[in-house]
Amino acid sequence: MSSHGLRIAFFGSSVVSAYWNGAATYYRxxxxxxxxxxxxVTFYEPDAQDRQKHRDFPVDPDWARVVVYPGEGTDGVERCLEDARGADVVVKASGVGVFDELLEARVLELKSGHTQVVFWDVDAPATLERMQKDPNDPFRALVPRYDRILTYGGGDPVVLAYKDFGARECVPIYNALDPDTHHPVEPDPRFECDLAFLGNRLPDLERRVESFFLRAAELLPDNRFLLGGNGWADRHLPSNVKHVGHVYTRDHNALNRTARTVLDISRDSMARFGFSPSTRLFEAAGAGSCIITDKWQGIELFLEPGTECLVAEDGLEVAEAVLCLTDEGVRQLGQAARRRVLAEHTYAHRAVQVEQVLGYSSDAGLSARGQVA
Known part of the structure; x- marks a missing residue:
């Protein structure tokens, strides 16, 4: 392995489209x-769930080689697996959406003396709960065969749970901010509101959206609420909630900058495990938003409650925050959040951590620790 950097083959849901793909910001x-x-990095993604029809990049980015394979039939994914052979690191991410079981087993065949294979779990609490409930889950037997497990978050509870399933090593690589992508911009009248929430309608999120967001809207009928994301069109909403549908990545800064306050809500499983800050949290902080977040263990590792964000236990506390915040309080919280994430939580910080976990140094390439036995 030379010191010119790693060749990484990455199988994930999509890096070019955030459509029904909450992990896109993290991957990018x-x-x-x-x-x-x-x-x-070569990123292999399927043509599935209409993501290629809703790309955020008309032209592939210059920071990754993107290979799109058909979402039906296995010939395309088999060609990608062969193309990945010989990479220094092969990554299988969770939640690709098609061929997940096939890929989880087949990437392990690419292991060699100079290729390590990593499972990168972008929804670790859900994966772990699934395996705990099903003794016959095929992924259970594969966990110990991966050189290491990386996760989107979860802290010690996720690490210990993965170790119980035989993981050799499990390291959380938390969400973060890309300051070149998410930053303050001019407000946009389309997104004017007192509180905004951006998230797709998913079974393990909807109940919490009802509890924290829709309940707050019902309690404050004279305030304006804005809901962005897929799947909400046929959902009955309070009259003071405006649904704007899918919000393309290019508009996230404007939404976060225009809304007086921004609500971050964890999915059920992530709230139970804690230590799982969402991509939205860092996007909003990067834009200098005043953030209200639901309560979960570990928030203070990323933002300090009371000075860099507000924490609410239910919709009543969300409503109280929306009602009681002064303009000066909104400004101070937003500025403090932005300062904190720029100082400690950018993807530049995370990339150094990934190198360390993989056993890579720019002087020596992959160390003995990074080599596959």
Whole structure:
């Protein structure tokens, strides 16, 4: 292995489209930061769930080679697996959406003396709960065969749970901010509101959206609420909630900057495990938003409650925050959040951590620790 950077083959849901794909911001931030440090990433993604019809990049980004394979029939994914052979690191991310079981087993066949294979779980609490409920889940037997497990978050509870399933090593690589992508911009009248929430309608999120967001809207009928994301069109909403549908990545800064306050809500499983800050939290902080977040263990590792964000236990506390915040309080919280994430939580910080976990140094390439036994 030379010191010119790693060749990384990455199988994930999509890096070019955030449509029904909440992990897109995370993938982009990590991969851009790795590219900036001299690593070369090929991202293999399926043509599935209409993501290619809703691309955020008309032209592929210059920080990754993107290979799109058909979402039906296995010939395309088999060609990608062969193309990935010989990479220094092969990554299978969770939640690709098609061929997940096939890929989880087949990437392990690419292991060699100079290729390590990593499972990168972008929804670890859900994966772990699924395996705990089903003794016959095929992924249970594969966990110990991966060189290491990386996760989107979860802290010690996720690490210990993965170790119980036989993981050799499990390291959380938390969400972060890409300051070149998410930053303050001019407000946009389309997104004017007192509180905004951006998230797709998913079974393990909807109940919490009802509890924290829709309940607050019902309690404050004279205030304006804005809901962005897929799947909400046929959902009955209070009359003071405006649904704007899918919000393209290019508009996230404007939404976060225009809304007086921004609500961040964890999915059920992530709230139970804690230590799982969402991509939205860092996007909003990067834009200098005044953030209200639901309560979860570990928030203070990322933003300090009371000075860099507000924490609410239910919709009543969300409503109280919306009602009681002064303009000066909104401004101070937003500025403090932005300062904190720029200082400690950018993807440049995360890329250095990924190198360390993989056993890579720019002087020596992959160390003995990074080599596959």
């Amino acid at each position: 931030g990590i991969i851009r930061a790795l590219h900036a440090r001299g690593h070369r």
